[in-house]
Amino acid sequence: MPVKFSNKKLLEVACGTGYWTQYIAETAQSIVAIDINKEVIEIAQKKKYPPGKVGFEIVDIYNLAAFNGLFEAAFGGFIWSHIPVEKLSDFIDVVHERVLKNGLIIFVDNKYVEGSSTPVFKTDDAGNTYQRRRLQDNTEHLVLKNFPKAEEISRLLSSRATDLEYIELENYWVIKYRKA
Ligand SMILES: C[S@@+](CC[C@H](N)C(=O)[O-])C[C@H]1O[C@@H](n2cnc3c(N)ncnc32)[C@H](O)[C@@H]1O
Secondary structure: OOOOOOOHHHHHHOOOHHHHHHOOOOOOOEEEEEEEEHHHHHHHHOOOOOOOEEEEEEOOOHHHHHHOOOEEEEEEOOOOHHHHHHHHHHHHHHOOOOEEEEEEEEEEEOOOOOOEEEOOEEOOOOOOOEEEOOOOOOOOEEOOOOOOHHHHHHHHHHEEEEOOOOOOOOEEEEEEEEEO
């Protein structure tokens, strides 16, 4: 799937340790990469990027209004699945508020793959699913991790997007669309 972020001024939400940032920076004009977590931003800042192209900020997605101006594109890797279903509308709106009309937006996330994904431990009343994950210190935690159906994504984006493409890969889904 060719990704056309070339020469775009891009907002990356929930950039984490900068895994995607480093590849997008090869062709984007500039990237503002945000994450709520200082520790991951510090790791991201240590990666190599083309000079002057990438800026990192510790910002909550729900405080994006603090940014002046609009971006030509936005990207979010593996964040959609961690947004509670009841907050997805808000999540999409706050990202879209920072993107120009017709701007290119891409999200990528995990599919649930039987036998390969960490099993779903519980489902709450709203339909959110949780996995049990063990950390390095051996403590166990319930992590919200949703696996949305293509139809659910389409429904959420129906009035908010044009040219929506849902691309299903072996382990991942990708959505690529223009902000309406
Ligand atoms: C699964 S990681 C994905 C990181 C990165 N995009 C990647 O694919 O490697 C999810 C990231 O979302 C960040 N995050 C979660 N809630 C957030 C919020 N409200 N605002 C900004 N970042 C958030 C976490 O700190 C974490 O780095």
